Amino acid sequence: MVRYLCRLACVSRSGFYAWLKAAPKRQRREEQDQADLERITSILNSKNQKAGIRQIKMVLENEHGLVVNLKKIVRLMRKEGLKSKIRKANPYKRLGKATQEHQTCPNVLNRNFDQGKPGKVFLTNITYLQYGNGQVAYLSCVKDGSTNEILAHNLSTTLGMDIVYQTMS
Numbered sequence: 001m002v003r004y005l006c007r008l009a010c011v012s013r014s015g016f017y018a019w020l021k022a023a024p025k026r027q028r029r030e031e032q033d034q035a036d037l038e039r040i041t042s043i044l045n046s047k048n049q050k051a052g053i054r055q056i057k058m059v060l061e062n063e064h065g066l067v068v069n070l071k072k073i074v075r076l077m078r079k080e081g082l083k084s085k086i087r088k089a090n091p092y093k094r095l096g097k098a099t100q101e102h103q104t105c106p107n108v109l110n111r112n113f114d115q116g117k118p119g120k121v122f123l124t125n126i127t128y129l130q131y132g133n134g135q136v137a138y139l140s141c142v143k144d145g146s147t148n149e150i151l152a153h154n155l156s157t158t159l160g161m162d163i164v165y166q167t168m169s
Contacts, residue, residue, distance in 0.1 A: 037076045039064060049085045053077070113145035121145030 006013050043059050044051055051059070053073045060066045077083070115121050123145055129137045135157070142152040 033072075033076060033079075036060075036066070036068060036072070037080060039066070040073060040076060041080070041082065044082060044084065049083075050087065052084050115146060118144055118146045122151070 002016070003013060006016050039060060040056055043056050047055070053070055056073055057068060057070055060068050109121065113121055113123065121144070123143045125141055125143075127139045127141075129139055131137060138156050138158075140154045140156075141150050143150050
């Protein structure tokens with residue numbers, strides 16, 4: 001009878017018996033998956049559906065003492081149709097990119113600071129000077145690239161964006 005049914009299902013008899021022998025192992029795996037899935041759903045609910053697979057993995061390791069593969073977490077979440085919420089993009093970051101603020105300028109000088117003409121290239125630097133009991137002063141200078149002359153400087157105890165340079169006489 002087994003031979004007839006295996007031929008009808010286009011399955012070898014050895015394959016059928018191997019599948020039959022592995023049934024308890026499949027059952028244990030299914031029970032373990034169900035227990036892991038309950039833990040994953042509880043983590044997702046506690047994090048308001050905002051936990052991704054890496055955060056779920058860390059919580060399982062740190063709080064539950066379980067080492068679970070990321071692929072298993074993805075497989076179980078797909079099986080149950082669980083999805084984590086995608087956070088909104090930071091509008092200030094997008095605005096900064098749109099205005100191209102904090103962009104790196106191209107290296108036009110290529111370290112050739114002496115252009116042979118005074119006033120063509122200006123160099124600047126901010127130096128941190130520590131004094132007293134851990135206090136810091138900031139020295140900012142503007143230097144001409146050709147003549148190596150300090151054109152302006154400012155010494156301040158606060159590092160502000162509105163530095164007003166004092167010209168040297």
